[in-house]
Amino acid sequence: MKRNPLRLAEDRVLVEQLRLVLGNVGSSVIPAFLAAILMLWVLSKPDNEVGLGIWCAVVILSKLGCYFHARYHLRKGIPFGYAHLLVGQLLFLNALDAAIWSALCWVTLDTASMTGRSLVFAVLTGIAGSSMSLLAPVLPLFVVFIIAELLVVVSKLFLMGDGSYDALGLASILYGVTLIGQARNSALAASVAVVLRFELADSHARLREIEHRQTLAQERQRLMQDMHDGLGSSLRSALLAIEKGRIDAFMVAEVLKDCIDDLKLAIDSMEPVQADLLLLLATLRFRLGPRLESAGIVLSWEVDHVPALDWIDQRNALHILRILQEAFTNIIKHTQASKIRVVTSVTDVCVLVMIIDNGQGFSVEQGISSAGKGLGNQIRRAEAIGAEIRWESSAAGTNLTLYLPIKR
Amino acid sequence: MQTPISSFPICVALVEDDMDFQQVLCDSINSASDMVLVSVASTRAQGLKALDGVQADVLLVDLGLPDGSGIDVIRAAHIRWPNCSIMVSTAFGDEMHVMQSLEAGAAGYLLKDSAAKSTVTEIRNIHQGGSPISPLIARQILMRFWDPNKPTPDTAKLTPEKACVVLSAREQEVLEFITKGFTLDEIAGLILVSRNTIQTFVRRIYSKLQVKSKTEAIYEARNQGLLE
Numbered sequence: 089m090k091r092n093p094l095r096l097a098e099d100r101v102l103v104e105q106l107r108l109v110l111g112n113v114g115s116s117v118i119p120a121f122l123a124a125i126l127m128l129w130v131l132s133k134p135d136n137e138v139g140l141g142i143w144c145a146v147v148i149l150s151k152l153g154c155y156f157h158a159r160y161h162l163r164k165g166i167p168f169g170y171a172h173l174l175v176g177q178l179l180f181l182n183a184l185d186a187a188i189w190s191a192l193c194w195v196t197l198d199t200a201s202m203t204g205r206s207l208v209f210a211v212l213t214g215i216a217g218s219s220m221s222l223l224a225p226v227l228p229l230f231v232v233f234i235i236a237e238l239l240v241v242v243s244k245l246f247l248m249g250d251g252s253y254d255a256l257g258l259a260s261i262l263y264g265v266t267l268i269g270q271a272r273n274s275a276l277a278a279s280v281a282v283v284l285r286f287e288l289a290d291s292h293a294r295l296r297e298i299e300h301r302q303t304l305a306q307e308r309q310r311l312m313q314d315m316h317d318g319l320g321s322s323l324r325s326a327l328l329a330i331e332k333g334r335i336d337a338f339m340v341a342e343v344l345k346d347c348i349d350d351l352k353l354a355i356d357s358m359e360p361v362q363a364d365l366l367l368l369l370a371t372l373r374f375r376l377g378p379r380l381e382s383a384g385i386v387l388s389w390e391v392d393h394v395p396a397l398d399w400i401d402q403r404n405a406l407h408i409l410r411i412l413q414e415a416f417t418n419i420i421k422h423t424q425a426s427k428i429r430v431v432t433s434v435t436d437v438c439v440l441v442m443i444i445d446n447g448q449g450f451s452v453e454q455g456i457s458s459a460g461k462g463l464g465n466q467i468r469r470a471e472a473i474g475a476e477i478r479w480e481s482s483a484a485g486t487n488l489t490l491y492l493p494i495k496r
Numbered sequence: 497m498q499t500p501i502s503s504f505p506i507c508v509a510l511v512e513d514d515m516d517f518q519q520v521l522c523d524s525i526n527s528a529s530d531m532v533l534v535s536v537a538s539t540r541a542q543g544l545k546a547l548d549g550v551q552a553d554v555l556l557v558d559l560g561l562p563d564g565s566g567i568d569v570i571r572a573a574h575i576r577w578p579n580c581s582i583m584v585s586t587a588f589g590d591e592m593h594v595m596q597s598l599e600a601g602a603a604g605y606l607l608k609d610s611a612a613k614s615t616v617t618e619i620r621n622i623h624q625g626g627s628p629i630s631p632l633i634a635r636q637i638l639m640r641f642w643d644p645n646k647p648t649p650d651t652a653k654l655t656p657e658k659a660c661v662v663l664s665a666r667e668q669e670v671l672e673f674i675t676k677g678f679t680l681d682e683i684a685g686l687i688l689v690s691r692n693t694i695q696t697f698v699r700r701i702y703s704k705l706q707v708k709s710k711t712e713a714i715y716e717a718r719n720q721g722l723l724e
Contacts, residue, residue, distance in 0.1 A: 348609050355590045359632050370631035370677030377679075378614075389677055430677075 093272050094228050096175060097279055099168040104282045106166055106174055108225040113158035116222055120151045123211055131196050131204050139195040143188075150188050154181055175226065182219075182229050183236040189215050190240035197244060209256075212241060216264065220271045225282075227275040234264045310403045311354065317465070318350045318410065346417065349375060353413060357406035363396040365439060365492065368405055369412070369430065376416050380428065383420045388429040394439045399474075399496040407469045408492070411477065414466050415443045415488050423447025423486065434494075441490040449481040505532045506623050509552035511543035511569050512536075512585060513561050517608055521556065524612040531616065540564035547576045554619050555582045556606065559593055567600045574601025574706075581622045591632045598702050599709035603627050627698045634674035637705055641668075661708040663701065670697050 096102050124147040132140055157177070166174060192208055200208065216237060223230040238261055245257035326343040329335035335343075356371045369391060380387055400408070419425050425447030433440045455463040463479070470477040476491040508525050510533070512518040518538065525531045534550045537543040540561040547569075555573050559566040570582050584597035584605045594605050604627040606618050618628070641663045663671070666687075673683045680698070684691045 345609070352588050355588050356632060359591050364635075364675070366676045367631055367635055370675055373677045374630045378610075389679075389682065391676055 093275065094231065096172065096226070096228070097282075099171050100286060101279060101282050102171045102175070102226070103166045103168060104285075105225040105279065106171060106178075107162065108278060108282075109178070109223055109229065110158035110162050112222045113154055116218060117151055117155050119218070120215075121148060123215070124148055127192060127196075127208075127211060130207060131200055133199055136195055136199050143191060143195050146188055146191075150185050154185060157181060175228070178226070178229055179232050182223065182233045186219070186233040186236035187240050190237045190244075193241050193244040197248065212237070213263070216267055220267050221274070224271045224274040225278040227271060230271045230275075231268060234267055238264045307402070310406065314354055314406060314410070318354075319347050322347050322350065345379070349379065349413070353409045354406065357402055357409055360402065361400060361405050363398045363400050365394050365397050365400065365408075365441075366391055366432070368400070368408055369432070369441070372409055372412055372416075373430070376413065379420065380416065385420065385425060386427045388427065390429055390431045392432055394432050394434055395494055397439060397492060397494065399493075404473045407473045408475075408490075411466045411469050411490060412441070412443065414462060418462060419443075419445045419447060419486075422450070425485065437495075438491045438493055441492065443488045443490075444485065446485040449483050449486050452479045452481055455479070505530050506554060506619065507532050507534045507550065507552045508619060509533075509535045509546055509555045509580075510537065511540075511546070511555070511557045511561070511566060513538045513558055514608070517558075517585070520612055521615065524616050525619070528616045531619065538562075540566065540568060543569040544572055547572055551577045552580055554623050555580050556585055556619075557582065557597075557602070558585050559597065567596055570597055570600040570602050583619070583622055589630060591630075591636055594630070594633055595636055598633070598705055601706050603699060603702055625692075625699055626695045627702055629674055629680075629698050629701075631675045631677060634671045637701060638663075638668070638671050638675070640705065640708065661704050661711065663704065667697055667701050667704075670694060671701065 097105060124144045128140055128144040161174060190212060192212065196208055197205060216234060219233050220230055223233060242257040242260055245253045245260070322343055326335065326340060330340065352375050353372070356375065361367050361371075373387070373389065377387065416428070419428060423445055425445035427446045429442070429444040431440075431442040431444065433442070452463075456467065466477055470490065474493055474496050478489050478491070480487045480489075508531055510518060510521055512521060515538070518536065522533060522536065525533050534552050535546040537546050538561075540563045543557065543561070543566070555569075555577065557566040557569050557573075561569075566584065570584065573580060573582055581604070582597075582602040584594070584602045585608055586593050586597075586605050587608050589605055589607050597605065604618075604622045606615060610618065621628075641661075669687065670683055673686065674680075678686065680694045681691055684694045
């Protein structure tokens, strides 16, 4: 990754880097105040009192300016198009801030004691170091800061006209260069972190998108299959019968009612039932109840608490609904029953749903082996959800039991 | 239920854009001796305008109108005609449409494939305070009112907007029975109250749902205002 370390990153990354820098500004305000007031207190002498006072006020104002500028932009948010302009503003503010700090040399160096001078340099060194950690996410900001600071400090040192100050000036320049090297490293680390974060977010978004598409595809597949087996085949056979003139208006109405019931259950199955088998049975009763009533069949609802079946998702819910719907339609159409009992019970491994009618019964072997899709369809659907279905039928009625596993 | 208690006829207003269904409704209402059709609209605009006219006892609204949503009509009617029972007509009675209508102020719904005879029964029923409720709707309402931290007096103090509408223990019990598939008659037998009482429970649950969604909307809006 060889590139000009001073070049600004792409807008999206730059905005994050700027947010890091702006976020850092707040933490530097109080130390800066303390440093400035400390200087004022320690170094104040009758002959530099005014100058030092002004300096202290200007430092505090400058820092406050930086702070409110940062806070304003953090609150408002940084639009991509604005990032470069903001960098410009920050370059100016930081150059100014650096110049103001280092003006301390010009104010105090001539009059201060040896200790005082050491203190001045300790503070300026500290400010340079803390600015590095503050501004490192956007390297040019720190470069401008350190250059401005060095210019003001070193120019004063050389003007002192003393060999040891010249040496100190050179040492300052060396220190500045070292700091820039350091800042470059931490800038790299910061930008890698920001870029990685974006890449991670991007790949998460991509994964979610793929997942979403898969869910949609599965849902489409599920509904297609259901329409093909249910609605589609009912409509096709009705159409065929009408074309051959073998069906009257009453029978057409019956077929259409079946189709509408089919549709309603398909729509209900799109609502998440959250493993609640009784809710599923309730929905079925709510939808088919009117049909049973108009057929003169009394429904006895004998359900009791059953454990949650975690494997019931939308696809499995529709299978269960269709198996039981078929059971009810078979009873209405073929058995002349007057009473249906719906009973649930629980064993160690299964939840049982029993549909017991008092109709005329039928031969189970024949029902399963015959070409008609009725019982075969129910068996196929039960297998698809890992359940089992059994019939016991006699002249006194039929008992259908659906065995639903508790764990799958 | 066939003979109306009141000697005044039930005034019915319609907002329905499906011409066939509108015709079926008009015919069955006109042939019922205890009902009078006061207005028929087929668009949202007409429906809103009809609210300026004679107040109806029962208003039937379709949601998908050519010039907008029937929800707007429901919301307006709920304010303009506070004593009117609003019924939404829907093809499938699916959870999403019904919940939306209930939250806007509807008290029930009519399935478009119901037989003409049961249509007038449903209108009479809602006029007398009965409201249909499906297991999926009952579950949805239970979830809307479900509070992870049970409303202790403390939390009630903290969020007055949210805590003021809660289901009573009885209402919750009724909803739970409905999600298990029991009919209102069966529930009345199970908890030893009259069928009428159960009906008023359902109505009250619906109006709580409506109040809740309204206060939540205000609460949301206020929150948004703070964030902006």
